[in-house]
Amino acid sequence: MAHPFWTYCAQVLAFDLGRERPEQTPGAGLDKKRLQALRAASRPGVSCVALLGLGLGELARDLAGRASPECAFTAVELDPAKARRLIASGALPWLGEDGPARLIADASPWAAGFLLRLAGDLGNAPLIMLNPELGEAEKSRYQSLRRFLAGRAGAAGAPLPGQTEPRPRLTLAAIVRPGEPELADFFDGVRDIAGDLVLVWDGATLPEEARSLAIPEGAIQLARPLCDDFAAQRNAMLAACPDGAVLSLDADERVSPGLRLALPELARLAQYDGVYLPRLTLAPGEERVLCGYGLWPDPQLRLFRKTPGARYVRPVHERLEGLPGATAVAPAAPIIHLNHVLKSPEAWADKLARFDAASGGRLAHRLGREYPSLPREFFDDLVRRTPPAALWTVAAPAVMTESAESADSVNSAS
Structure with a gap:
C-alpha cells in the first residue's frame, strides 16, 4: 500500500502549475556541513529525519540510504518543478511507494507541515534540518516551515474531569x-x-x-x-x-x-x-x-x-x-x-x-x-x-x- 506522501506527491507532480525557482548557490564549507548532517542523523535515539529542501540531491541520497523502518527519512521540496527535474534526471533513485525514504513535494509550506505532522511518524525525537545545499534565499522559506513544525501541539482547553463550565458564547x-x-x-x-x-x-x-x-x-x-x-x-x-x-x-x-x-x-x-x-x-x-x-x-x-x-x-x-x-x-x-x-x-x-x-x-x-x-x-x-x-x-x-x-x-x- 502506497504511503500517503507518495499518493499526495504523485498527484501534485502530475500538474505543472508553477515555474521553477532560480537555482541557488550553496554557501562555503558544503562538504563539512554534509558530514555534520550525516553524523547528526546517525545519533542514537533519533526517531526520524526530515530534510528541508532537496538542494543538489546529494545529501538526500546519502540520508535516504541510511533510512530504516525504525528511523524513516523524508525530504521536503517546496519547488515542485525542481522535484520533477531531479526525478527525471535520476537523482532520486531512493524514491519509492512505501519505503522508509519518502518525498513531500508541493509549493505549499502548509501542506508540507500538515503532511509531516499527520503522517510523518515524527516520533519523540525527530531531527528536522535545513539542507546545507540550499542557497540563502531558499533557506528562508524552509526556516518558516521548521518553526511551524516546532510549534506546540495540544488540545483546545476543555474543562478538567469533574469540572463544569458554561458553554462559551x-x-x-x-x-x-x-x-x-x-x-x-x-x-x-x-x-x-x-x-x-x-x-x-x-x-x-x-x-x-x-x-x-x-x-x-x-x-x-x-x-x-x-x-x-x-x-x-x-x-x-x-x-x-x-x-x-x-x-x-x-x-x-x-x-x-x-x-x-x-x-x-x-x-x-x-x-x-x-x-x-x-x-x-x-x-x-x-x-x-x-x-x-x-x-x-x-x-x-x-x-x-x-x-x-x-x-x-x-x-x-x-x-x-x-x-x-x-x-x-x-x-x-x-x-x-x-x-x-x-x-x-x-x-x-x-x-x-x-x-x-x-x-x-x-x-x-x-x-x-x-x-x-x-x-x-x-x-x-x-x-x-x-x-x-x-x-x-x-x-x-x-x-x-x-x-x-x-x-x-x-x-x-x-
Whole structure:
C-alpha cells in the first residue's frame, strides 16, 4: 500500500502549475556541513529525519540510504518543478511507494507541515534540518516551515474531569448575497452551532430571503451594499457581533463533522485569540478535494476572539489582522468549501468579475479547468487519529502567508 506522501506527491507532480525557482548557490564549507548532517542523523535515539529542501540531491541520497523502518527519512521540496527535474534526471533513485525514504513535494509550506505532522511518524525525537545545499534565499522559506513544525501541539482547553463550565458564547457571522445557491441548506447546517447569528446582506435593503428562509429567531440582519469591498463588508459584520468568540463562514461553506464536534472546546479560545481552520474545497464533484499549490490545507482564520484591534484589510482576498494574542491551527476541524459544487459557470464569471473590480485592476482572475485533487477519504484518513479539538500553535502567523494567498487566488479562479 502506497504511503500517503507518495499518493499526495504523485498527484501534485502530475500538474505543472508553477515555474521553477532560480537555482541557488550553496554557501562555503558544503562538504563539512554534509558530514555534520550525516553524523547528526546517525545519533542514537533519533526517531526520524526530515530534510528541508532537496538542494543538489546529494545529501538526500546519502540520508535516504541510511533510512530504516525504525528511523524513516523524508525530504521536503517546496519547488515542485525542481522535484520533477531531479526525478527525471535520476537523482532520486531512493524514491519509492512505501519505503522508509519518502518525498513531500508541493509549493505549499502548509501542506508540507500538515503532511509531516499527520503522517510523518515524527516520533519523540525527530531531527528536522535545513539542507546545507540550499542557497540563502531558499533557506528562508524552509526556516518558516521548521518553526511551524516546532510549534506546540495540544488540545483546545476543555474543562478538567469533574469540572463544569458554561458553554462559551459563540457568534456565527456571515456576509451573504441575495440569490446565492442553497442558502436554505447553509442556514440549516449552522442552526445549532452558535448562540448568536449576524448576517450582512449585500444590498440597500433586506432581501426577501431575510424573511422567507428559516433563519434562527433573534438573528441580527443588516443590509449594506458590498461596493466591491469585501473587507469593509466584513468589518461591518464584525462591528455587529457581540463580545466573545466569532466563527465567520461564507454561504458556500459548510461545517464539517469534525468542526461541529470540536467547536464547543475550540470556541473557549482558552490559550489563543484565533484559530485557523483548514478548508477542503470539493471538486470535481463532492467526493474529491483540490490539493497542491496552496489549495490544501488552505487554512482560514475564521474562529477568533472579538478584540478592539481586530480588523479586516484588503478589498479582495481580505484578511483579518490585529489579534493581540497567539494563534493556532485545528488540523482535524475543517470547513467544507462548496464553491465549485454550487456555482454555475455564469455565476463564476460574475464572481471573478467582482473580484477583479474589487482589486482595482491589480488582479485578473481566470476560470481554470483542472487542478490536482484526491479522494475526500484520503484527507479523512490523514486526521483519523487526531482529536477534532487538537491544536498546533502557529508560532509566526505569517509563516504560510504565501501559500494561503495563492490558494485564495486559485480558489477564486479555478
